[in-house]
Amino acid sequence: MKWRGRQQSSNIDDRRGQSGGLGGSPFGRGGGGFRMPTGGGRGGRGGIGSLIGIVAVLGIIWLVTGQNPIDMLTGSGSSSSTSASSQAPASAEQAELRSFVGVVVKETEDLWTEVFAAQNQDYPEPVVVLFTGQVNTACGAADSRTGPFYCPGDQKVYIDLSFYDQLRDQFGAPGDFAQAYVLAHEVGHHIQNITGVLPEFNSRRASMSQEEANAYSVRVELQADCYAGVWANYAGQENLLEQGDIEEALNAANQIGDDTLQKQMQGFAVPKTFNHGTSAQRKEWFERGFTTGNPGACDTFAGSV
Ligand SMILES: [Zn+2]
Structure with missing residues (x-):
C-alpha cells in the first residue's frame, strides 16, 4: 500500500506503554465489542453461553464477542504477564506502524465522511485506541489476546499492534x-x-438461541467485511493500491474464516458455531464491497449469505 507521506488521522489515542489497569468499574453496558477473531492460545471451545456479552474470568472481565468459540476465553489466566512499560514503542518499526495506522484510519474517515455527506449526514469519526497489554473500555477490560475489536459503548476501535505479528505468523496473513x-x-x-445494525443485533439477540445468534453474527461480520472492501475500492481510487494488496486482504479474509480457523485449531469445523463466516463467505463479501465500491451492495441481511 502506498501510504507514506499521506495525512494521518487525528483520532488515534496512543496508549501504548500505559498500564490499562484493571481497577475501576469499566462496565459501560454498552454492548459487547465486535472483533476480528483470533485463534490465539488454546481456547475453550463450545458451550459458550453468550455470543456477545461480558464474562467474568478469574476476576477479570473479558470481552466476549462474536468470536469463534475456539478462541473465546483464550488464556483464561488472569495475570498479566506483560509489563506495560516494557513495551513502550521505541523502535523505528513501531513508529512506522503507528504512522501506517494513522494513514489508514484517515483514509477511512475520508471515505465514510463522503458517504455520509452524500446523505446529508455528518460522519462521527471513531477514535482508534492503540494499547499494549491491557485496556479499559466501555465494554469492559480487555487485553491483547482479545484481538482487535470495536466497542459500541464508547465508539472506539481497540488494537494492540502486536496482533499484526500474530496475523502474519500464526494466521498466515502477511502484508500491509x-x-x-x-x-x-x-x-x-x-x-x-x-x-443501527449493531444496536438492533444487541436488542434482538437476547431472545435468540445460540445458533440463531451465531447466524445473525455472521451477517453482521460479513457486512463489516464488505465495508472493508468498499474502503479498499476507495483506496484504489486514491491510488494507494500496490500489486498484491487486494490479494493480501483476501488472503487475510480467508485465513480468519471460521472453517479455516476451526480446522487449524481443532482439526474439524462445526458450522453451527460459525459466527464470522466461512473463508469463502468472507472473501466473497470483501470482494463485493471492493468491486462495487458501494456500501449499498453490502446488505448481508437480505437473502442467504
Ligand atoms: Zn468483526
Missing part, C-alpha cells in the same frame, strides 16, 4: 493491506453502530 483490512473491518462495525 492485510493489516489495513483489519482496521477497515473494525471501522465497518462503527458504521454498523451508527446505522
Whole structure:
C-alpha cells in the first residue's frame, strides 16, 4: 500500500506503554465489542453461553464477542504477564506502524465522511485506541489476546499492534493491506453502530438461541467485511493500491474464516458455531464491497449469505 507521506488521522489515542489497569468499574453496558477473531492460545471451545456479552474470568472481565468459540476465553489466566512499560514503542518499526495506522484510519474517515455527506449526514469519526497489554473500555477490560475489536459503548476501535505479528505468523496473513483490512473491518462495525445494525443485533439477540445468534453474527461480520472492501475500492481510487494488496486482504479474509480457523485449531469445523463466516463467505463479501465500491451492495441481511 502506498501510504507514506499521506495525512494521518487525528483520532488515534496512543496508549501504548500505559498500564490499562484493571481497577475501576469499566462496565459501560454498552454492548459487547465486535472483533476480528483470533485463534490465539488454546481456547475453550463450545458451550459458550453468550455470543456477545461480558464474562467474568478469574476476576477479570473479558470481552466476549462474536468470536469463534475456539478462541473465546483464550488464556483464561488472569495475570498479566506483560509489563506495560516494557513495551513502550521505541523502535523505528513501531513508529512506522503507528504512522501506517494513522494513514489508514484517515483514509477511512475520508471515505465514510463522503458517504455520509452524500446523505446529508455528518460522519462521527471513531477514535482508534492503540494499547499494549491491557485496556479499559466501555465494554469492559480487555487485553491483547482479545484481538482487535470495536466497542459500541464508547465508539472506539481497540488494537494492540502486536496482533499484526500474530496475523502474519500464526494466521498466515502477511502484508500491509492485510493489516489495513483489519482496521477497515473494525471501522465497518462503527458504521454498523451508527446505522443501527449493531444496536438492533444487541436488542434482538437476547431472545435468540445460540445458533440463531451465531447466524445473525455472521451477517453482521460479513457486512463489516464488505465495508472493508468498499474502503479498499476507495483506496484504489486514491491510488494507494500496490500489486498484491487486494490479494493480501483476501488472503487475510480467508485465513480468519471460521472453517479455516476451526480446522487449524481443532482439526474439524462445526458450522453451527460459525459466527464470522466461512473463508469463502468472507472473501466473497470483501470482494463485493471492493468491486462495487458501494456500501449499498453490502446488505448481508437480505437473502442467504
Ligand atoms: Zn468483526
